[in-house]
Amino acid sequence: MARIKQEREIPVVAGYDVVVCGGGPGGIIAALASAREGAKTCIIERYGFLGGMATAGLVAPISVFNYNGRRIIDGLPWEFVERLAAIGGAREEKPLGNITFSPEKYKLVAQRMLKEAGVDIYFHSYITGAEYEKDPDGNSRIRYVIIDNKNGAEAIAGRYFIDATGDSDLAAMAGVPMQPVPEQLQPASLIFMLSGVDTDALPMIRHSQQGVNYHDLMIRDLFTKLREEGTEDVPMFGGPWYCGILADGIVLVNMTRHFADMTDNRVAGEMECLLRENAHRYTELLRKYIPAFKNAELIATAPMTGIRETRRILGAHTLTGEEYLEAIDFPDSVARGCHPVDIHSANSTSQRCQFMKDAGFVPYRSLYAPSFPNLLVAGRNFSADEVASASVRVQASVMGLGQAAGTAAAIAAKGNTGVDKVNTDTLRARLLELGANLSN
Structure with a gap:
């Protein structure tokens, strides 16, 4: 060099x-x-x-x-x-x-x-x-x-x-x-924000009880099945977990994930490109399969990837x-x-x-x-x-x-x-x- x-x-x-x-x-x-x-x-x-x-x-x-x-x-x-x-x-x-x-x-x-x-x-x-x-x-x-x-x-x-x-x-x-x-470092995740969501239909949006992992098991099982069957392009995912931001219809979604050493600039840059692609793909899948997300729109991805x-x-x-x-x-x-x-x-x-x-x-x-x-x-x-x-x-x-x-x-x-x-x-x-x- x-x-x-x-x-x-x-x-x-x-x-x-x-x-x-x-x-x-x-x-x-x-x-x-x-x-x-x-x-x-x-x-x-x-x-x-x-x-x-x-x-x-x-x-x-x-x-x-x-x-x-x-x-x-x-x-x-x-x-x-x-x-x-x-x-x-x-x-x-x-x-x-x-x-x-x-x-x-x-x-x-x-x-x-x-x-x-x-x-x-x-x-x-x-x-x-x-x-x-x-x-x-x-x-x-x-x-x-x-x-x-x-x-x-x-x-x-x-x-x-x-x-x-x-x-x-x-x-x-x-x-x-x-x-x-x-x-193997824990994977990075890019949080994305959706509008137009029926938040009343998402019981896991409020993280209120001790001893509960607030991931959506229904969507998890569905997406796992789609991945295994190969009927849809379903990228690697975690959770998914949701949280509101005190505004009706808006949800933060935590489900993208991939391994990366985020202290390496080139690796981090490539990872953010991949996870941003995945955020758009997951929005499509949620709209297609989950009634609460049928009118969802991707309005933002986080300015930075979440690092564990x-x-x-x-x-x-x-x-x-x-x-x-x-x-x-x-x-x-x-x-x-x-x-x-x-x-x-x-x-x-x-x-x-x-x-x-x-x-x-x-x-x-x-x-x-x-x-x-x-x-x-x-x-x-x-x-x-x-x-x-x-x-x-x-x-x-x-x-x-x-x-x-x-x-x-x-x-x-x-x-x-x-x-x-x-x-x-x-x-x-x-x-x-x-x-x-x-x-x-």
Whole structure:
């Protein structure tokens, strides 16, 4: 491969106590927590709006907040839901606490809350590099994150950084070791939005009951039969799962799927083309075979493909599926999750869906890597095995990780200490004051 060498001077346009990379559910709450704790904070987002998988990916509902009759994920994440509900942008599906939401109002509430907290927002900015240095102890300390946008290349200085990119983009650029890559990553899915649907005829549209996998078994069985008989061209599918957006006749459909390493640009591009073709094909099939969809029209595909699994850091502690499913309460537990372990097959329509006995715990040590004293993660890129990750990767749980990471970064900034030196008793006490649920 031919190479060119480019040297350039990059202006340092700003400096912060805490720099949050990624404006999805985890990043939003991380930036909010950091700023409210008094840290000068910014957030960097590649799109022109916040929300990540919720708004760019159209992944709905926000799941899961409640389990066994209790609010499991609370504090700033639930405050966000309440603010969203206050403007007619959210509905809680009781008792489980899945949140049906309006993507547009989600974007609005997210930016309002961050602006109110004094967070600087860098939209349309793609993270393209990280500058870091070794200290006398051999630790890697990030000094700048490099972004590219219409202004050209810019550097943002930070004392502490939070990687909320989902794909560990910043962490990978800084040289953080990663978990071994599974032989088959979970498949990617492109959510599509249909109008003209008889939503009253779709009982699975409201995700309200504990212990239920809300996929449409009737359509699943029909499409499986059509695939096996070869009577129709039926692409690989999952679910299907539906969710509303608080508007009559409009449904988000989650059923496209295909294996792809979404950290590879060429692979990701080809995958999005394929899944977009499949979204149109599924619309045709739904209209043809399912009365509730006979008048359906495809009005949008998500701006980005939904990603279940890519890079995860090799942290100070790797949360195992056994620890998580047994609800081991660690001395440094800072977040929880209660979504089923949800592992989708990369090369078939099958899915492992294992429901929890009780909500699991995530230790603080899973949010940072040894020898990287000013970096935390807040999202599905935290240190976990495939089983634990397959539950915690969903939006409500990720918001809880963001609350923990943002609060910890602000505490570290106040004390001018490494993230690994943060007193976890102090951190947990502050999270409890914010409303987090950290006990059985």
